Amino acid sequence: MEFLGFLITQCLNALSQAALLFFLGVGLTLIFGIMRIVNFAHGTFFMLGAYVGYSAVATIGNFWAALIIAPLLVGGFGAAFELAILRHLYRRDHSAFLMVTFGLTLIMGEAIRLIWGVNALEVAAPQSLSGIVFILDEPFPIYRLFLAGAGIVVAIAIWQFLDRTRLGLLIRATSQNAEMVHALGTDVRLVRSAVFGIGCGLAGVGGVLAAPLVTASLAMAPNAVIDTFVIVIIGGMGSFAGSLIGALLVAFVQVFGTYYFPDLALALMYLVMLTVLVVRPGGLLGKEA
Amino acid sequence: MALLELDGLTRRFGGIIAVDRVTMRVEAGEVRAVIGPNGAGKSTLFNLITGVVPTSDGSVRFDDETLTGLSPYSICQRGVSRTFQITALFPEMTARENARLAAQARHARRWQPCGGGAVFGDTERRGDAALERLGLTHVASRPAGLLSHGDQRLLEVAMALAQQPRLLLLDEPTQGLSVEETAQAVETLAGLVSDGAMTVLLVEHDMEVVFRLARMITVLHRGAVIADGTPDEVKADAEVQLAYLGGLA
Amino acid sequence: MSFLRGVAAVACLLALAPAGLPPYAMTLLTEALILGLFAMSLDLMVGYTRLLSFGHAAAYGLGAYTSGNLLLHTTIPLVFAVPIAAVVSGIVAIGVAWVCTLASGVSFSMLTLAFAQLLYAVAFKWTSVTGASDGLAGIPRSPGPFGITFFTGKLGFYYLVLACLLGALLFCRALVRSPFGAVLRGIRENEAKTLTLGYNTRHYKIAVVAIAFALGGLAGALYAPFAGFANTELLFWLFSGQVLIMVIVGGAGTLVGPIIGAAFFMLVSNLLSSWTDSWALFFGLIFILFVLFAPQGIWGLAMRAFSGAPSAAGRGRWRSLNWTG
Numbered sequence: 122m123e124f125l126g127f128l129i130t131q132c133l134n135a136l137s138q139a140a141l142l143f144f145l146g147v148g149l150t151l152i153f154g155i156m157r158i159v160n161f162a163h164g165t166f167f168m169l170g171a172y173v174g175y176s177a178v179a180t181i182g183n184f185w186a187a188l189i190i191a192p193l194l195v196g197g198f199g200a201a202f203e204l205a206i207l208r209h210l211y212r213r214d215h216s217a218f219l220m221v222t223f224g225l226t227l228i229m230g231e232a233i234r235l236i237w238g239v240n241a242l243e244v245a246a247p248q249s250l251s252g253i254v255f256i257l258d259e260p261f262p263i264y265r266l267f268l269a270g271a272g273i274v275v276a277i278a279i280w281q282f283l284d285r286t287r288l289g290l291l292i293r294a295t296s297q298n299a300e301m302v303h304a305l306g307t308d309v310r311l312v313r314s315a316v317f318g319i320g321c322g323l324a325g326v327g328g329v330l331a332a333p334l335v336t337a338s339l340a341m342a343p344n345a346v347i348d349t350f351v352i353v354i355i356g357g358m359g360s361f362a363g364s365l366i367g368a369l370l371v372a373f374v375q376v377f378g379t380y381y382f383p384d385l386a387l388a389l390m391y392l393v394m395l396t397v398l399v400v401r402p403g404g405l406l407g408k409e410a
Numbered sequence: 411m412a413l414l415e416l417d418g419l420t421r422r423f424g425g426i427i428a429v430d431r432v433t434m435r436v437e438a439g440e441v442r443a444v445i446g447p448n449g450a451g452k453s454t455l456f457n458l459i460t461g462v463v464p465t466s467d468g469s470v471r472f473d474d475e476t477l478t479g480l481s482p483y484s485i486c487q488r489g490v491s492r493t494f495q496i497t498a499l500f501p502e503m504t505a506r507e508n509a510r511l512a513a514q515a516r517h518a519r520r521w522q523p524c525g526g527g528a529v530f531g532d533t534e535r536r537g538d539a540a541l542e543r544l545g546l547t548h549v550a551s552r553p554a555g556l557l558s559h560g561d562q563r564l565l566e567v568a569m570a571l572a573q574q575p576r577l578l579l580l581d582e583p584t585q586g587l588s589v590e591e592t593a594q595a596v597e598t599l600a601g602l603v604s605d606g607a608m609t610v611l612l613v614e615h616d617m618e619v620v621f622r623l624a625r626m627i628t629v630l631h632r633g634a635v636i637a638d639g640t641p642d643e644v645k646a647d648a649e650v651q652l653a654y655l656g657g658l659a
Numbered sequence: 660m661s662f663l664r665g666v667a668a669v670a671c672l673l674a675l676a677p678a679g680l681p682p683y684a685m686t687l688l689t690e691a692l693i694l695g696l697f698a699m700s701l702d703l704m705v706g707y708t709r710l711l712s713f714g715h716a717a718a719y720g721l722g723a724y725t726s727g728n729l730l731l732h733t734t735i736p737l738v739f740a741v742p743i744a745a746v747v748s749g750i751v752a753i754g755v756a757w758v759c760t761l762a763s764g765v766s767f768s769m770l771t772l773a774f775a776q777l778l779y780a781v782a783f784k785w786t787s788v789t790g791a792s793d794g795l796a797g798i799p800r801s802p803g804p805f806g807i808t809f810f811t812g813k814l815g816f817y818y819l820v821l822a823c824l825l826g827a828l829l830f831c832r833a834l835v836r837s838p839f840g841a842v843l844r845g846i847r848e849n850e851a852k853t854l855t856l857g858y859n860t861r862h863y864k865i866a867v868v869a870i871a872f873a874l875g876g877l878a879g880a881l882y883a884p885f886a887g888f889a890n891t892e893l894l895f896w897l898f899s900g901q902v903l904i905m906v907i908v909g910g911a912g913t914l915v916g917p918i919i920g921a922a923f924f925m926l927v928s929n930l931l932s933s934w935t936d937s938w939a940l941f942f943g944l945i946f947i948l949f950v951l952f953a954p955q956g957i958w959g960l961a962m963r964a965f966s967g968a969p970s971a972a973g974r975g976r977w978r979s980l981n982w983t984g
Contacts, residue, residue, distance in 0.1 A: 159765050209951065216711055219768070220907060220950045223713075223900060227943030235937050347776055350769040358765070388780075391773050398762050398770070486857030498855070500848040511845050514838055515857040523839040530838070573857070 126257030131376055133256070137265035139372035140272025144327030145345060146352040146364035147279060148320035154359030155295055155316045157215060158207065161222040164345030165229045166321040170195045170328025171337035172233055175242045184247035184333075191329045196322025203317035208310060230342055241338035268330060275326075276365060283361065292316055355397045411474060413438040413609050414459075414577060418468035421454055421633075428454045430633035431468065436577075436626075439606040443620045444613050446630035452613045453495060455630070456579050459611075460492055461485045472577065486515070491575035493566040495582045501555030505546055505565050508554050509537030512569035533572075540572035541565075545598055560591030564598065571602070580612045584619055596622050662832070666915075670825055677814055689817050691925045693881050696824045698905040698917035699831060700874035705903070706912030707835055708867050709847040711768045713899050714775025717755070718872040720782065720894035721748040722879025727795040727889040728788060736803030737810055738819065741880040748876020749869045756868035760861050763850070772896065779894040794890025798883050820881055824918075827874050831914050834870070843867060904946045910956025919957050 149163045160166075173194055177187030202225065210217045245251075246264045253260045283289040295302045295312050303309045328341070335341070352371050356363025370393065378389040412435040421429040429451045436442050444452050457463040459470050461482040470477040477485050500508050513536040514520045519529050541547050544564045549557055554565060563583060570578055583599065584592045596619050603610050603623060614620045620627065620641075627644045629637040637647040644650055673692075677685060697719055704710040725744035729735050735743070759770040782789045789795065800811040809815040834840050842863050845853035854860050883889045892898065901924065909920020927945070931938030953960055 206947070206951070213954075216709075217950055217954070219711065219765070220903075221947055223903070224943045224947040224950065227897075227900065227946070228940050231937050231940035231943065235940070347769075347773060351773070354762075354766055354769055388777060391777055394773065395758060395761070395770075398766060481859075483854060483857045483859050486855070491857075492855070494855075498849060498852045500845060500852065502848055503844070507841075511841055511853075512856050514841060517838070520838055520842065520858070521863070522837055524833045524837045526836075526838040526841075533838075569856070 123258070126259035129256055130259040130261045131380065132373075133261060133269055134265060135369075135372045135376040136272065137268035138376055139368045140268045140275075141327050141331050142348060142352055142372055143272050143276060143365060143368035144323050144330070145349040146356065146368050147276075147361060148323035148327075149349050150353050150356070150359055150361065150364040151292075151323075152317055152320040153353070154361075155292060156211075156313055158218045158317070159215070159222070160317075160320065161219055161346065162225040162229060163222075163321070163324055163349050164342040164347075165226045165233075166195055166199060166324040167328040167331070167345045167349075168337070168339070168341040169198070169229060169233065170325030171244070171332040171341060172237050172242070172328075173325070174329035174332050175237070175244045175337050178244055184245075188326070188329050192322045192325035195325030195328070196318040199321025200314045200318030203314045207317065208313070226342065226346075230339065234339060237337075239339065241336040242332075243336050244332035246333035264333060268334075271330065275323075280361065288315070351391070351394050354394055412436055413440075413473055414611070415471040416459070416468070417471070419455070419458055419465060419470060420467035421451075421458055421463060422466045427633050429458060432630070432633070432635055434628055434635065434638070436609060436611060438576075438609050440626055441603045441610045441612065441624050442626040442628060443624035444611065444628050444630060445615070445617070445620055449632075450630040451633035452630055453581060454633075456492060456581055456611075456613060459485075459579065460490060486573075489576035490579065491570040491573045491577075492579035493563075493570050493581055493583060495585055497559075497562045497566055499554040499562060499565060499569075502553055504551050505541060505554055505557065505561075505568075506534070506537060506550040508565060509540050509568050509572045510534050513537045513540070513572040513574075516573045536574065537568075537572045540568040543571060543598075543602060544568040545594075558591075560587050560595065563587060563591075564595060567599070567602075576609060578608055578610045580610065580614075582613055582615065584614065584616055592616065592619065599623055666825070666828065670821070673821055674818070677817060682813070685813065685817060687925065687929065689820055689885060690882075691922045692817075692820045692824050693878050693885060694902075694905070694921035694925060695918035696820075696827055696881070697875055697878035698902050698909065698921040699824075699827065699914055700871045700878065701902055701906050702911060702914055702917040703831060703834075703843075703867055703871045703874070705906050706914075706917070707840070707847060708843045708864065710864060710868065711903075712771040712868075712871075713768050713896070713903065714771035714773070715871070715875055715902055716894050716896065716899040717771075717775040717778045718748050718752065718875030719879035719882070719898070719902075720778060720889075720891075721751055721872070722876030722881075723883040723889040723893050724782070724789055724795070724879075725876070726880035727798045727883040730798050730801050730884055731795060734801060734803075736807075737800045737816075737884055738807075739804070740801065741819075741823075741877065741884075744880035745873050745877035748879070749873030752869040752872030752876075753865060755872070756865040759868070760864045772899070775894060775896060775899055779891060779896070782891045782894055789889075789891070792891055794888055794892075795883070796888045798887050798889065800884045816885065820885070823877060823881060827877065828914060828918075831874070835914070839863070839866070901942075904942065907954075908946060908949045908956055910958030913956075913958050916956050916958030923957060 145163065145167055149160055152158050152160050170191055174187045174191040177191050178184055181187060206221060207218065210221060250264045250267050252263050254263050254266065255261070283293055291302065291312055295309055302312070348371065352364060352367035355370055356365070356367030374389055374393055382389065414434070414436040416432050416434040419429055419432045420427065432455060444455065446452055454463065458465055459477070461477065461480050461484070465478050472488060472490065475488065477488070500511065503511070510530070510533045513533040514529065517529055517533055522529055538547070538550070541550055544567055546561060546564055546568055549561055554562065557565060563585070567580065567583060584595055587595060600623055602608070612620070612624060624641065627639065627641055628635055629644060629650050636649045637644050676688060680688065700718065701712065701715045704712050722744045725747045726740045729740040729743060730737065755774050759767055759774065762770055783792060800816060802808040802811050810819045835843070842853065842858055845858070846860050846863060850860055879893065882893070905920035905924050906917040907920070908923060909918065910916025927942065928938055931941055949956065955963070
């Protein structure tokens with residue numbers, strides 16, 4: 122019985138971890154799928170979300186409001202960056218995007234350090250979500266349950282959005298044939314800015330949600346970048362379902378791996394990535410490597 | 411024994427049979443055209459021979475050696491060179507450098523990490539000779555990306571030629587060319603193949619080009635061979651007429 | 660002015676530098692030369708083969724820790740420890756490259772980053788070899804052989820570094836102008852076509868990564884006795900990013916450009932850091948500006964200024980990576 126309780130809580134742990142990773146991965150895969158841009162700064166947008174969330178909570182005093190406002194600000198900044206800078210690079214070699222977003226990472230990282238300082242910042246989870254619940258006699262933080270749930274809800278929401286709404290249709294069409302969409306009268310440039318903004322906004326949501334767990338700190342970005350890319354490589358660049366699977370796979374490997382092989386956890390994850398790349402170079406469900 | 415022997419060569423993509431038990435014998439020095447309606451499996455056939463796509467069944471034998479299962483670059487090293495439907499070149503290099511790099515691939519010391527004067531001497535000779543046979547000497551110093559479409563198609567053939575292949579596969583060499591460019595290209599190619607020194611497999615849609623260049627024709631329809639023989643035999647074949655004129659039965 | 664004459668002229672200038680520069684400047688110059696070597700090694704991958712690596716710090720760290728350990732725990736002379744460390748880096752790189760070249764494009768880049776991060780994590784754990792986050796300290800410049808102590812002094816060490824850089828530059832130049840280099844160029848411009856022509860492109864990629872690592876490892880191996888210490892900062896991903904910036908800002912695909920980029924980086928970071936605490940931010944800005952407006956880098960700009968606007972065919976020897984679409 123004890124083992125079952127342990128198993129269930131660890132699975133829930135992994136699900137909550139997967140939710141965070143999913144927010145990161147789906148944003149990156151969306152941006153890549155639609156615009157063929159590899160957003161190296163994605164982990165930094167995640168970090169920005171955490172910090173802006175911290176400030177939002179500090180000023181407004183309400184976590185839920187921060188959860189809405191911070192991603193909007195982060196996403197807005199992302200869209201603005203695409204508008205101002207990225208859109209000049211579409212004619213160029215795609216490695217230019219990688220370079221520019223890397224430069225953005227450095228700039229944002231430094232700006233965050235200047236504005237918020239070097240120390241890690243604590244963000245309190247809302248009252249309603251703090252505390253623990255007992256599952257089969259094993260204690261489990263309510264906040265993590267909330268995360269797992271939020272992940273599922275958002276995954277379904279995004280799926281429906283892409284499938285059923287007009288903008289979602291436009292986005293899917295643009296990823297397949299941007300010129301056609303343009304010829305049909307839609308300003309593809311707006312779609313692109315919107316997508317970049319949405320992708321960064323999703324990373325921002327992940328950041329806000331992660332803050333109460335891991336505290337906002339400057340070390341978030343490099344870890345997030347790598348995690349995100351591992352997920353997307355496993356699931357395949359540009360595949361929504363792939364980012365879901367990738368997030369779940371990585372989360373489970375991380376959670377159970379850290380428990381059984383604490384020293385090898387990092388290596389385990391890369392091993393999974395390598396195996397996938399050998400067996401299926403385009404990722405499990407990817408469109409292109 | 412023929413230079414190239416295809417035996418029951420088959421390729422399936424899921425439920426679709428792209429190439430259906432194709433058996434073919436190409437003698438050394440022959441110029442054979444592979445024709446057929448769109449979707450007949452011609453390009454897939456080339457991809458199977460050159461190892462780009464794995465076979466589902468059957469075999470490819472070249473000069474008594476089995477090619478099936480080898481990697482594309484190994485197959486190329488054995489003397490099989492090809493061109494593609496969609497032109498692929500090194501756009502920033504000059505035409506001469508393109509041909510030189512192609513020739514270098516078949517040089518024994520192509521990987522040499524220093525010096526290389528001797529290697530470059532050999533490869534430039536072969537590359538320049540190939541350019542000349544294709545009538546491209548006057549644009550040898552121009553970057554490949556800046557050549558006319560017709561010249562680019564010819565450069566691709568020159569690059570394949572610079573490799574001194576024993577078997578040359580040409581995939582729709584006149585694709586996308588204007589009427590004039592086509593006429594010019596055909597004359598050049600005719601001059602190339604007239605001495606029978608090279609074995610050529612040619613995929614072409616333009617029937618005039620086919621009849622001008624090929625001595626033997628194989629007709630594919632839905633992945634399978636439906637006729638095989640001299641141009642006159644093929645023209646008279648009832649099944650061929652059905653496939654081309656009788657609609658998609 | 661031909662390349663070789665230009666290099667000879669600059670080499671003479673640098674050889675005479677100790678006579679004219681104060682000790683503080685000499686230290687900076689030595690470090691700039693080491694970084695220049697590091698950046699140039701990356702150019703082989705990035706500029707000549709279009710293999711974007713975000714983990715080149717791994718080469719530097721490998722070289723530094725290897726030479727550091729050799730110098731600390733054995734009596735192997737400095738002038739042997741350094742090349743040994745470089746060779747070790749190159750050999751390790753063969754395995755790394757074998758794995759990374761399983762993928763291409765972005766996946767390749769991410770694998771290089773992942774490997775560097777893995778090495779970074781390992782360095783923290785393997786404390787006996789690396790001293791963890793404290794690192795190795797007190798790395799000596801061991802004299803020898805035959806009791807020669809010339810290279811252990813500041814002046815001699817400077818000349819050792821200069822010799823390594825010049826030697827590596829000449830080696831790389833020969834490499835990129837050789838048949839091997841021609842294949843690299845083919846891979847850079849159209850890898851699929853190169854494969855079709857009959858080249859086993861994977862082997863060439865593995866080879867160039869190994870060479871790049873060996874030279875990057877050489878730089879790291881020089882750094883350890885230069886600074887006297889080696890720590891995990893040398894493996895940190897930001898460092899990988901900085902060297903990539905040096906290559907791009909200096910001028911990718913030119914060998915000399917990245918060396919200039921390294922010098923530029925050192926100059927700017929030293930100047931800016933006395934002004935403001937956030938020089939990294941300005942560097943990011945400079946980098947983005949270069950990518951947007953001057954993708955051929957400093958060297959490309961200089962070439963254009965001296966020889967007029969280059970035509971596509973007239974780029975001569977100083978071919979730069981075609982970022983401009």
